[in-house]
Amino acid sequence: MLKGNIAGKTALVTGSTSGIGLAIARALAADGANLMLNGFGDKAAIEQERARLETEFGIKARYSPADMSKPSEIAAMIAATEKEYGALDVLVNNAGIQHVANIEDFPVEKWDAVVAINLSSAFHTIRAAMPGMKKRKWGRIVNIASAHGLVASGQKVAYVAAKHGIVGLTKVVAIEAANDGITCNAICPGWVLTPLVQLQIDARAKTSGQSVKEAEVALVSEKQPMHSFTKPEGIGALAVFLCSDAAATITGSAYSIDGGWVAQ
């Protein structure tokens, strides 16, 4: 198994109580990183997952309930991580939400929320984490973008704008930190079967009259030459690779893991 050489380092994964973020947290923990988890959800379930990560991988895991739409909570979360562990070495900006509607029907508050959580939160986390990474001359920043960071789909104006934005943000951070031992890359997944996508499948089944299974197949095959979902674990493995010494000169890149979606 590929090693990311991050044993004993500290990793913060935003939105790691579910889906892709949880899989990335598990992959980093399997490689020996201590964790700061973040995200919403049932308190007891989050505590159970936190404790499980500690026992399964022999690492330390803490949890911050910071809301990624609130800059002051983000700053406090970064400060708490550095205080708890003495450093923040690996930052994964993963928290995200979706809203689907034509632009003329798109609620202003949904635009604000999608842009705040999917894009601005990464500005706030990186801004706060960068001084420590520069001081220690080591850092890995992984931004979870999307195929929608590279190409568009209708009815997703806020999401597509935010995801294109995070690909641009990734490049700027990569340039600025290029000689400080810090890399910054984006991962651009295609369809991954998580709660975020299940909502879209359920909505599609409702409006089209298809069964949920039929709607699932239709959703994937409409965009991807490969008619199968990417597994969250695959994204976790890619994140670990981007933390490895082998990836030390990979920076400013956007890695597709999308069943051929943007190859078309």
Ligand code: NAD
């Ligand atoms: P998910 O809904 O399973 O998980 C989202 C996570 O973000 C959860 O932990 C949730 O609690 C957290 N979150 C949401 N709002 C938050 C807030 N205000 N503050 C803190 N945490 C918050 O979704 P997912 O599919 O695992 O998505 C994770 C990331 O991957 C997102 O950025 C998403 O855009 C991206 N992505 C997903 C897919 C896919 O097909 N699922 C494809 C491409 C990109």
